[in-house]
Amino acid sequence: MRPSISQRVRSVIEIQSLTKRFGDTVVVDDISLTVDEGTISVFVGTSGAGKSTLLRMINRLIEPTSGRVLIDGQDTMAIPEDDLRHRIGYVIQGYGLFPHRTVSENIATVPRLLGWDKKRIAARVEELLDLFQLDSGEFARKYPHELSGGQQQRVGVARALAAKPALLLMDEPFGALDPVIRHKAQDDLLAIQRRLGTTIMLVTHDMDEAFHLGDKIAVMDQARLLQYATPAELLTRPAEEFVEKLVGTAERPFRLLALGKVREAVEPGAATGKPVSASATLREALSQLLWMGREKLPVVDADGTPLGRISIGGILAHGRQPA
Amino acid sequence: MNAISPHTSAPRTASAGAAVSLDRLGSVVAVLIGVALFVAPFVTYRANRIVAGEARMVLDALPMTLAIGVMAAALGVALVSVTIRQPIIRLVAAALGLAVIFVAVGRAPAFLTPPGNTFARISPAFGFWLLTLAFALLVADSITRLRLGPFARLGAFAVAAAALALLLVSGAWDGLSLLKEYATRADSFWREARQHVFLALGSLAAAALVGLPLGMVCYRVPRVKAAILQILNIIQTIPSIALFGLLMVPLSILSAKVPLAASLGIHGIGAAPAFVALFLYSLLPVVANTVVGLEQVPASVIDAARGMGLSTRQRLWQVELPLAFPIILTGIRIVLVQNLGLATVAALIGGGGFGTFVFQGIGQTAIDLVLLGAIPTVALSFMAAVILDAAIDLAKGPVRD
Amino acid sequence: MSAGPILWRLAALVLLVVFITKPELFAPLFEPLTINNAPAIYNQGSLLSLTLAHLGTVFSAALASAIIAVTLGIFVTRPSGLEFLPLSRSLVNIGQTFPPIAVLAIAVPLVGFGEKPTLIALFLYGLLPIFENTLSGLTQVSPLTLEAAKGMGMSLRRRLMEVELPLALPVILAGIRLSVVISLGTATIGSTVAAKGLGEVIIAGLQSNNMAFILQGGLVVALLAVLTSDALMAVERFAARKLGQSPS
The missing domain is CATH 1.10.3720.10 (MetI-like)
Structure with missing residues (x-):
């Protein structure tokens, strides 16, 4: 029996005092943190902050100078390098698709390395093409240079997920996409992650991306980890001035609203106008209220049942600095 | 920007290896020098222009002091090539080595030819060419690693060319077979x-x-x-x-x-x-x-x-x-x-x-x-x-x- | 490729094959070039066996060059051989300033007349373009692709066999073609050192002042070289297409 795609494969990652020095320069300085299973942790910071090096020490593309990484309690140094990498998905900016192999051959890379039988590989490739909305008849036999940027990105992620890794490392995976496609690709990744439950560590320098995707955000600067917290905490209780600046003081209330759901600010009562969905973010609700020039709008849940109303005043209370 | 580079780990191997391991290229050069000195003949002696030659090792081909000088110089270059990595030192050592063997080989004819014999031909043999190759490899490698600019390269070339021209004009090589061939034509x-x-x-x-x-x-x-x-x-x-x-x-x-x-x-x-x-x-x-x-x-x-x-x-x-x-x-x-x-x-x-x-x-x-x-x-x-x-x-x- | 060039090539091939198997048929064409009733068609050996000997020499030397040069190229691009990379680049550069004829000529006194000096010269000189192209083919593989291969846990050997070499193959093949083309020419000159080959016809013509020999030798060698190079180029295009690269 073939394991179904929704089978939950998750891992908890513990990073303990991880340090990397190249000669005299410290690139990653004594970083410790834990990534909970089934969550997305996003590493942000300016370029040269050491986030890529940190990521590349997880799958040992770079050997740490000191410290260790535990995956589900097992020290990564105890696992042969290649075996370790078979178990960890890896997506880079530009994807590094094999130009001499078709889409399906690219996706089949790790299963082939693991010696899966042909039937199982073919089934897995089909499954992933389907999951990433790539029509197998059209795309399976295409070569990477025949794909658009967005399609290449999807193949890159599908390839990384092929052997059902419990952990996925992503280094600027959306960096090469234009803004419109990028947002859609982020949504798709979120949906797939929620469905598979894969633990993801993602590096980016795009703050919007960090807030959009991260269950937790790690802010790095000059080799150090400044703060590792939920997006809301980062906004309301920045650990250092640098974090506050990076988050963007002007953006702060809107980011906070984007984290809250309409459901949390529903007031009893009725209102007229186009209803707002309870699962929309407070930021989206505010936009709609401002755009339509209303004080209040009705709120409905997914099947259209009225839940009450939402008001500008009620939303504003959620975007305020906590006392 | 997150530059992805497969070379990030390169400095590690270089610095870690420096203390103990020998330079690989240097070792190859040293082996070539060893073969050239102790196994291969330095010059060939032929009774006339066409007949097959007899081999002469360094010690038999040159006056004793000069022979010892050549050996010392060549072994010195071998030592430098194995132990020292700075390209500039290697370059100087190899250039000196070339100068020594080039001058020395010109002395072989006078030493080997019986007085009054004008038919005998002396020509550089395998060992000489091997030494030249070994030294030239070291020179080429050093120059490549020094990443000289165009003027510096032209300068280095001009110095080498001038040195060769000097050897030719001075008559230091006139006894060699090739130059005798030239003299008749x-x-x-x-x-x-x-x-x-x-x-x-x-x-x-x-x-x-x-x-x-x-x-x-x-x-x-x-x-x-x-x-x-x-x-x-x-x-x-x-x-x-x-x-x-x-x-x-x-x-x-x-x-x-x-x-x-x-x-x-x-x-x-x-x-x-x-x-x-x-x-x-x-x-x-x-x-x-x-x-x-x-x-x-x-x-x-x-x-x-x-x-x-x-x-x-x-x-x-x-x-x-x-x-x-x-x-x-x-x-x-x-x-x-x-x-x-x-x-x-x-x-x-x-x-x-x-x-x-x-x-x-x-x-x-x-x-x-x-x-x-x-x-x-x-x-x-x-x-x-x-x-x-x-x-x-x-x-x-x-x-x- | 349109039909025109294919027809041309086919015609050239047929002409070549007919000429080397039945050269007498063409005697009337060459007669006006002879003087004093000299033979119009080369008569000191069969053109067919000369052609086969010529190709045999060239391809056995090219095979040896390819094996050694590709191996060396792989070695100097591995971590353990990286130290030799800068030097080997300069050596290739310097090596190519040696005319192949000089290599041939210097080999004669060392190993005597005949096939041997020719084989040695072809082998040595043939190393250069293949080695150079192996280097550029292997070093131009995108670092992103290699990073991805490594990140997915491909071993060094697999990365070489499944990623680097296939991606470098068209460039390596181009090096082999260059090497073969140069060898075809050098092997012709090999006839001056008594190697069996098509150069004999031209040399015989030069020695007996027979323009007919010179012309037919020149034609056969030229056709052979152009067709061989053409065939090897087709192999390169085929490889590039197989590897999903758009033919450039």
Whole structure:
């Protein structure tokens, strides 16, 4: 029996005092943190902050100078390098698709390395093409240079997920996409992650991306980890001035609203106008209220049942600095 | 930006290994030096020009003090190459090593030849060449690692050339077989040298005169480009001696039918078919590189030039050609090195040049005569390559990749 | 490729094959070029066996060059051989300033006349373009692709065999073609050192002042070289297409 795609494969990652020095320069300085299973942790910071090096020490593309990484309690140094990498998905900016192999051959890379039988590989490739909305008849036999940027990105992620890794490392995976496609690709990744439950560590320098995707955000600067917290905490209780600046003081209330759901600010009562969905973010609700020039709008849940109303005043209370 | 580089781990291996491990290239060089000193003969002694030679090891080939000096110098270079990594020190050591063996080998004839014997021939043997190779490897590696600029490279080359010239002019090598071979043919040597250079440079000049405009036409008219490049590609594939042969027939008919052609020196046999063939071979690199050079001028630059109101002609002369120049020059370099080599074949059809000695030497199994033709040819090609490489770097300007 | 060039090639091939098997058929064409009733068609050996000997020499030397040069190229691009990379680049550069004829000529006194010096010269000189192209083919593989291969846990050997070599293959094949084309020419000159080959026809013509010999030798060698190079180029295009690269 073939394991179904929704089978939950998750891992908890513990990073303990991880340090990397190249000669005299410290690139990653004594970083410790834990990534909970089934969550997305996003590493942000300016370029040269050491986030890529940190990521590349997880799958040992770079050997740490000191410290260790535990995956589900097992020290990564105890696992042969290649075996370790078979178990960890890896997506880079530009994807590094094999130009001499078709889409399906690219996706089949790790299963082939693991010696899966042909039937199982073919089934897995089909499954992933389907999951990433790539029509197998059209795309399976295409070569990477025949794909658009967005399609290449999807193949890159599908390839990384092929052997059902419990952990996925992503280094600027959306960096090469234009803004419109990028947002859609982020949504798709979120949906797939929620469905598979894969633990993801993602590096980016795009703050919007960090807030959009991260269950937790790690802010790095000059080799150090400044703060590792939920997006809301980062906004309301920045650990250092640098974090506050990076988050963007002007953006702060809107980011906070984007984290809250309409459901949390529903007031009893009725209102007229186009209803707002309870699962929309407070930021989206505010936009709609401002755009339509209303004080209040009705709120409905997914099947259209009225839940009450939402008001500008009620939303504003959620975007305020906590006392 | 998150630069992804597979080389990030490289410094680790280099620094970790420095303390204990030996330099691999240095070890290879040291082994070569060891073989050259203790296994291979330093010079060959022959009773006359044609007979087989007898080998002489370093200790038997030179006066005792000099022999010990050569061994000490060579072992010193071996030691440096194994233990020291700084390129500049290796360069100096290897250059000194070369100087020592080059001077020393000139002393062998006087030491080995019985007084009054004028037939005996002394020539450098395998061990000498192996030492030269080992030292030259070290020199080449050091110069590569030093990443010298164009002027520094030209300077280094000039020093080496001057040192060699000094050795030749001073008479230090006059006892060596090769120089004896030269002495009996000094007149014809310089005549063939002039002919060789004339064939190579003259055909290049003609190819540049025709090829540059042809390249510009190809750049403007894609259909012409496809046809011309295909034809030139085919010509380039034809082996030289076959092309010489193919050209001899029409040229001999021409000289028989048109007295003027004959009086201009155009004959089926001789320099004319060689010159024409070299010209034809030269066209492909010149034309192709002109086209590529012009095509790689960024469209934005051409657009800007148009926007500023430069005419087509002004654009060509002020923007496109200057930007294409380094690539065109690369084409010229390819042609010149190729022509200097191919010109040796001209001797087969009576076209003269250094090939004359090579083919005579093959006929008489006289290796000295072969070398008398081959060494100057290689030296000329090498000089052309060094000078034009420097010129290409200069043409590219200070921006380095 | 349109039909025109294919027809041309086919015609050239047929012409070549007919000429080397039944050269007498062409005697009337060459007679006007002879003087004093000299033979119009080369009569000191069969063109067919000369052609086969010529090709045999060239391809055995090219095979040896390819094996050694590709191995060396792989070695100097591995971590353990990286130290030799800068030097080997300069050596290739310097090596190419040696005319192949000089290599041939210097080999004669060392190993005597015949096939041997020719084989040695072809082998040595043939190393250069293959080695150079192996280097550029292997070093131009995108670092992103290699990073991805490594990140997915491909071993060094697999990365070489499944990623680097296939991606470098078209460039390596181009090097082999260059080497073969140069060898075809050098082997012709090999006839001056008594190697069996098509150069004999031209040399015989030069020695007896027989233009007919020179012309037919030149034609056969030229056709052979152009067709061989053409065939090898087709192999390169095929490889590039197989590897999903757009033919450039």
